[in-house]
Amino acid sequence: MKAQPKASHFIDGDYVEDTAGAPFDSLYPATGEVIARLHAATPAIVEKAIAAAKRAQPAWAAMSPTARGRILKRAADIMRERNRELSELETLDTGKPIQETIVADPTSGADAFEFFGGIAAAALNGDYIPLGGDFAFTKRVPLGVCVGIGAWNYPQQIACWKGAPALICGNAMIFKPSENTPLGALKIAEILVEAGLPKGLYNVIQGDRATGPLLVNHPDVAKVSLTGSVETGKKVASAAAASLKHVTMELGGKSPLIVFDDADLESAIGGAMLGNFYSTGQVCSNGTRVFVQKGIKDKFLSRLKERTEKIIIGDPMDEATQFGPMVSKAQLDKVFSYIEKGKAEGATLLTGGGIPNSVSSAGNYIQPTVFADVTDDMTICREEIFGPVMCVLDFDNEDEVVARANATEFGLSAGVFTQDITRAHRVVDALEAGTLWINAYNLAPVEVPFGGSKQSGFGRENSIAALNHYSELKSVYVAMGPVQSPY
Numbered sequence: 001m002k003a004q005p006k007a008s009h010f011i012d013g014d015y016v017e018d019t020a021g022a023p024f025d026s027l028y029p030a031t032g033e034v035i036a037r038l039h040a041a042t043p044a045i046v047e048k049a050i051a052a053a054k055r056a057q058p059a060w061a062a063m064s065p066t067a068r069g070r071i072l073k074r075a076a077d078i079m080r081e082r083n084r085e086l087s088e089l090e091t092l093d094t095g096k097p098i099q100e101t102i103v104a105d106p107t108s109g110a111d112a113f114e115f116f117g118g119i120a121a122a123a124l125n126g127d128y129i130p131l132g133g134d135f136a137f138t139k140r141v142p143l144g145v146c147v148g149i150g151a152w153n154y155p156q157q158i159a160c161w162k163g164a165p166a167l168i169c170g171n172a173m174i175f176k177p178s179e180n181t182p183l184g185a186l187k188i189a190e191i192l193v194e195a196g197l198p199k200g201l202y203n204v205i206q207g208d209r210a211t212g213p214l215l216v217n218h219p220d221v222a223k224v225s226l227t228g229s230v231e232t233g234k235k236v237a238s239a240a241a242a243s244l245k246h247v248t249m250e251l252g253g254k255s256p257l258i259v260f261d262d263a264d265l266e267s268a269i270g271g272a273m274l275g276n277f278y279s280t281g282q283v284c285s286n287g288t289r290v291f292v293q294k295g296i297k298d299k300f301l302s303r304l305k306e307r308t309e310k311i312i313i314g315d316p317m318d319e320a321t322q323f324g325p326m327v328s329k330a331q332l333d334k335v336f337s338y339i340e341k342g343k344a345e346g347a348t349l350l351t352g353g354g355i356p357n358s359v360s361s362a363g364n365y366i367q368p369t370v371f372a373d374v375t376d377d378m379t380i381c382r383e384e385i386f387g388p389v390m391c392v393l394d395f396d397n398e399d400e401v402v403a404r405a406n407a408t409e410f411g412l413s414a415g416v417f418t419q420d421i422t423r424a425h426r427v428v429d430a431l432e433a434g435t436l437w438i439n440a441y442n443l444a445p446v447e448v449p450f451g452g453s454k455q456s457g458f459g460r461e462n463s464i465a466a467l468n469h470y471s472e473l474k475s476v477y478v479a480m481g482p483v484q485s486p487y
């Protein structure tokens, strides 16, 4: 098998198997071929991983942040050296075209190790608080054993975006990848050990929605960071609440992208296409509700159709391919069912909506799809589809579009295209979202906090802000004189 790992899990510095766990196959989304056979974690595997993490964490926390950072930076270097190999694995895991994974996926993971490794020496200091004779100081301390649970769209990125801040703060991590994409995180664990990470600090265990709760409910786990759907987020957050664990929730969205009539049209169309078709539309922050001002609607739609129909769909391992299959048959069927709903509810299918020619019929392929004349109440405009389906709506004026853009329970991202600088700032101020773009879409560099508001989640990944979610402050009051007691 093309991508069979040595064993299903990575615990205490090495691969571990337990064939008593439910077997599952990993499929290559472009052909349906079985590329690996794995076993879900048994309760014994979960206990083993948590015990290893618990054992390793105190000595790691006692190291200087600089020394911890050095190891993460080495891991970043190894990832960059092996970018090709890691990108090919990411393509096998997800079906995303190599053209994307080679620039985006392991690179973004390496960026996280480099960033957190680099800031460690300066960003984990505490404060000195003068109190007029007495004083206090704060220390930033790790939480202990942290759990990361991943979605299937960015398996390596998610494993690193959670692992890097957790480790730099002095925690141990147990990461459970999505059952759809189990392979990437194992390689990240292997590379961390090669970079010098002491064993037991970054463990990977496999499993699905039945395995997640074994971690979330475990009394020795201090924190859970989930990337997944809103529905799963609610389950995980309420399970974590039962023992008051820290939580970070990176959930779904139905983000608005607003195009005013003064926008650079080609840029706005490019942004809308990137924000709907990159990773075959499987991106949480996608701008799937594209609001176009009425005066430019016809021009926008005709150029959008033209450019969309030129997208090269094909074999993900071919560097010319711009658009690959969806991750799974189940996700593909879900997207097709939304397309049927869009047609039934009266949206105009501008392009796509079917299965492309000249690709393997065993792959989970779908055409990049655009609906025009979408209205706010349509199902395709209200629910997250998580596939390459763009909804184009039209609007008259700024107040109206802002109100409509905000009329959703989600609040992950939003974008605005306009040449009017004051309007751009006014609109981003009014939009309810955690991550916003002006004249761009979906760029998420590690230096910038990333995360959602409303039902798209809470907590932030990346940037210095992430440190707050993997550590807590210990405040120490120091008396410099005798205790003043009335007793």
Ligand SMILES: NC(=O)c1ccc[n+]([C@@H]2O[C@H](COP(=O)([O-])OP(=O)(O)OC[C@H]3O[C@@H](n4cnc5c(N)ncnc54)[C@H](O)[C@@H]3O)[C@@H](O)[C@H]2O)c1
Pocket (backbone or CB within 6 Å): 149, 150, 151, 152, 153, 154, 176, 177, 178, 179, 207, 208, 209, 210, 211, 212, 213, 216, 227, 228, 229, 230, 231, 232, 233, 235, 236, 249, 250, 251, 252, 253, 283, 284, 285, 384, 386, 412, 451, 452, 457
């Ligand atoms: N905000 C972000 O950063 C971000 C990034 C990528 C994806 N997403 C969101 O993720 C979703 C798509 O990914 P998905 O289909 O893998 O999501 P999902 O919610 O089905 O699964 C996410 C993960 O949670 C696990 N899980 C499921 N039920 C669980 C439970 N009860 N307890 C513990 N773990 C459980 C799954 O096994 C998987 O590893 C979309 O909604 C997308 O918007 C968000």
Ligand SMILES: C[N+](C)(C)CC=O
Pocket (backbone or CB within 6 Å): 153, 154, 282, 283, 284, 285, 442, 444, 450
């Ligand atoms: C974090 N980002 C933007 C890559 C995508 C989430 O699915």
Ligand SMILES: [K+]
Pocket (backbone or CB within 6 Å): 026, 027, 028, 029, 092, 093, 094, 180, 181, 182
């Ligand atoms: K897969």
